[in-house]
Amino acid sequence: xxxxxxxxxxxxxxxxxxxxxxxxxxxxxxxxxxxxxxxxxxxxxxxxxxxxxxxxxxxxxxxxxxxxxxxxxxxxxxxxxxxxxxxxxxxxxxxxxxxxxxxxxxxxxxxxxxxxxxxxxxxxxxxxxxxxxxxxxxxxxxxxxxxxxxxxxxxxxxxxxxxxxxxxxxxxxxxxxxxxxxxxxxxxxxxxxxxxxxxxxxxxxxxxxxxxxxxxxxxxxxxxxxxxxxxxx
Ligand SMILES: [Zn+2]
Numbered sequence: 001x002x003x004x005x006x007x008x009x010x011x012x013x014x015x016x017x018x019x020x021x022x023x024x025x026x027x028x029x030x031x032x033x034x035x036x037x038x039x040x041x042x043x044x045x046x047x048x049x050x051x052x053x054x055x056x057x058x059x060x061x062x063x064x065x066x067x068x069x070x071x072x073x074x075x076x077x078x079x080x081x082x083x084x085x086x087x088x089x090x091x092x093x094x095x096x097x098x099x100x101x102x103x104x105x106x107x108x109x110x111x112x113x114x115x116x117x118x119x120x121x122x123x124x125x126x127x128x129x130x131x132x133x134x135x136x137x138x139x140x141x142x143x144x145x146x147x148x149x150x151x152x153x154x155x156x157x158x159x160x161x162x163x164x165x166x167x168x169x170x171x172x173x174x175x176x177x178x179x180x181x182x183x184x185x186x187x188x189x190x191x192x193x194x195x196x197x198x199x200x201x202x203x204x205x206x207x208x209x210x211x212x213x214x215x216x217x218x219x220x221x222x223x224x225x226x227x228x229x230x231x232x233x
Pocket of ligand 1: 200202203224226
């Protein structure tokens with residue numbers, strides 16, 4: 001029996017635990033921070049701000065129209081009152097009326113534009129609200145499946161941790177220390193299988209003699225190339 005048997009088993013457990021932990025972290029992040037929902041909410045807020053701006057512009061155009069209309073009425077009243085006889089004064093007044101009419105017409109155009117923009121913004125906001133609700137629904141069902149996955153991974157982790165506890169007593173303390181160091185140095189993979197006289201992790205060829213030693217129970221043998229512990233099954 002290869003000396004690395006229990007370490008190899010430990011490696012299998014730890015590799016799966018590493019995968020589970022990475023997946024659990026990403027599930028946790030997805031549950032806490034859903035970018036789709038954030039984007040939908042942001043769009044809704046942007047359109048609501050546009051809508052507010054349209055309402056404000058419309059009110060301002062309406063206020064200004066009213067003011068100009070009053071001025072026009074007053075100017076026209078003076079013009080047709082028959083009280084003004086001075087031709088220069090009359091011409092000035094006629095010019096005022098014409099200019100007020102132009103101004104009023106421009107303001108009415110602006111009012112119309114504002115109303116159209118407001119209608120568009122209302123329709124867009126309605127769309128955005130629907131999109132938000134639909135995204136919210138999707139997120140809820142996606143989160144439900146993420147939560148199911150999370151629970152199942154947590155259960156698997158419990159089982160693996162129990163298995164780990166069962167394997168540990170079979171491993172010599174100094175071998176375990178070597179294993180832990182290698183795990184840190186070799187991106188989590190400290191023990192690798194020996195297949196067809198080659199290291200499974202790095203592919204380096206292993207001499208027959210070296211492979212024979214790896215099959216012995218008494219000592220750990222490492223890959224001469226990558227330094228990982230070799231397990232000969
Ligand atoms: Zn190797």
